[in-house]
Amino acid sequence: MCLAAPARITKIIDKDNAFVDIRGVTQKTNISLVDINVGDWVLIHAGIAINTIDEELAADALKIIDELDVDANEL
Amino acid sequence: MNFDQFRTPGEGIEKLKHLIAKTADRDITIMEVCGTHTMALFRHGIRDMIPTGIKLLSGPGCPVCVTENSVIDKMIWLAGQSDVIVATFGDMLRVPGSYSSLNLQKANGANVQVVYSPLLALELAKKHPDKKVVFIAVGFETTIPAIAVALKSAKQRGINNFFVLCAHKTVPIALEAIAGMDNNVDGLLLPGHVSSIIGANAYRFLAEQYSLPGVIAGFEPLDLLKAIYMIVDMITSSKIAIVNAYERVVSDTGNIKAQQVIAQVFEPCDASWRGMGTIAGSGLKLNEDYVAFDIESIMRIDIAPPIEPAGCLCGQILCGTKTPPDCAHFASKCVPENPVGPCMVSTEGTCAAYYKYRNIGGSDS
Numbered sequence: 502m503c504l505a506a507p508a509r510i511t512k513i514i515d516k517d518n519a520f521v522d523i524r525g526v527t528q529k530t531n532i533s534l535v536d537i538n539v540g541d542w543v544l545i546h547a548g549i550a551i552n553t554i555d556e557e558l559a560a561d562a563l564k565i566i567d568e569l570d571v572d573a574n575e576l
Numbered sequence: 577m578n579f580d581q582f583r584t585p586g587e588g589i590e591k592l593k594h595l596i597a598k599t600a601d602r603d604i605t606i607m608e609v610c611g612t613h614t615m616a617l618f619r620h621g622i623r624d625m626i627p628t629g630i631k632l633l634s635g636p637g638c639p640v641c642v643t644e645n646s647v648i649d650k651m652i653w654l655a656g657q658s659d660v661i662v663a664t665f666g667d668m669l670r671v672p673g674s675y676s677s678l679n680l681q682k683a684n685g686a687n688v689q690v691v692y693s694p695l696l697a698l699e700l701a702k703k704h705p706d707k708k709v710v711f712i713a714v715g716f717e718t719t720i721p722a723i724a725v726a727l728k729s730a731k732q733r734g735i736n737n738f739f740v741l742c743a744h745k746t747v748p749i750a751l752e753a754i755a756g757m758d759n760n761v762d763g764l765l766l767p768g769h770v771s772s773i774i775g776a777n778a779y780r781f782l783a784e785q786y787s788l789p790g791v792i793a794g795f796e797p798l799d800l801l802k803a804i805y806m807i808v809d810m811i812t813s814s815k816i817a818i819v820n821a822y823e824r825v826v827s828d829t830g831n832i833k834a835q836q837v838i839a840q841v842f843e844p845c846d847a848s849w850r851g852m853g854t855i856a857g858s859g860l861k862l863n864e865d866y867v868a869f870d871i872e873s874i875m876r877i878d879i880a881p882p883i884e885p886a887g888c889l890c891g892q893i894l895c896g897t898k899t900p901p902d903c904a905h906f907a908s909k910c911v912p913e914n915p916v917g918p919c920m921v922s923t924e925g926t927c928a929a930y931y932k933y934r935n936i937g938g939s940d941s
């Protein structure tokens with residue numbers, strides 16, 4: 502039940518509502534709990550944006566895994 | 577940003593598998609608290625990627641599964657009232673109560689509407705001013721803000737035929753109960769989306785007071801393997817802490833706006849969890865300003881004493897003391913099409929996950 506989907510803000514309608522793109526599908530969502538701009542990523546659950554997704558931190562996490570020090574011969 | 581990179585097979589996954597195997601120098605039991613993690617671990621085949629000595633146990637993190645029969649019976653009773661429309665998340669439809677399920681009531685003509693958002697239930701109330709629309713408010717901190725937003729909107733807009741049957745539960749206090757149980761749990765895989773609301777700091781006491789390490793994780797293969805590696809590493813090096821490995825969504829303090837909206841509408845109360853009994857302060861009820869939206873404040877819900885399904889081990893499974901194959905009904909009398917207990921109903925239920933993936937590893941671990 503705690504499933505949430507990443508979505509991108511495409512248009513802000515008013516202070517409480519925006520259109521988002523969820524994997525190609527446009528949906529109206531409540532944005533009253535997040536501070537966002539068009540283009541930002543959010544997590545949608547039960548019709549509201551529950552949080553923002555930080556793209557930089559996502560990229561950092563991938564980089565850290567990339568840089569893990571494992572001897573290639575051992576893989 | 578392409579978040580799919582967290583699930584693309586490749587070197588990252590191989591490196592993490594290798595690091596886990598190299599670091600795990602003993603048998604370790606990890607409890608994945610969240611039902612969405614249970615499903616993700618099976619779906620991505622993570623159980624087959626880690627050494628057999630690392631045992632993954634499901635915890636009390638499926639909101640449908642921990643909802644007591646008395647709540648299910650109440651919602652079925654409500655569906656039987658001619659002036660009520662029950663609005664619910666789809667997950668609750670097939671849960672067997674003591675005597676029936678919402679689905680059966682619906683087939684018999686009861687007015688039950690499935691909605692994916694409480695905000696849609698509110699619109700339903702606006703459309704049907706002659707009916708009481710009752711939203712079945714189950715769920716943890718991930719879901720509670722959406723319900724608080726809907727209730728605030730109902731109050732602002734003066735929609736006074738919108739109600740909730742309130743059975744919310746909160747995660748950290750339940751984990752404290754788990755930490756104090758005899759279930760051999762060495763570490764916790766902490767829920768990603770609950771944590772996005774409450775923040776990593778909400779769990780620090782588990783490491784400090786109970787010496788239980790935990791890692792907050794996302795739901796993709798790289799997220800899950802990284803978190804398992806971090807837990808194993810903390811246990812083998814005796815460095816016990818709570819670590820946030822889902823930084824792109826979770827902060828130390830969580831979503832403050834969401835916490836504020838919850839506090840404006842709800843206040844803590846004791847809550848009864850299936851299999852775990854009553855845990856003080858682990859639930860939320862409507863506060864003084866919103867109590868008029870509680871259906872139980874205006875209707876006396878008259879149900880017979882609840883009956884638990886005979887032989888169902890859901891309670892013990894939710895505490896990590898049993899696994900689905902321990903249950904005599906598993907995959908015989910109890911299957912997803914005809915569930916005996918709630919852990920087989922919800923797509924995030926442990927029994928449903930074991931059933932779905934029973935031929936591809938993990939059924940005995």
Ligand code: SF4
Nearest residue numbers: 888889903910917927
């Ligand atoms: S298999 Fe069915 S009866 Fe057994 S514990 Fe799971 S839900 Fe309950």
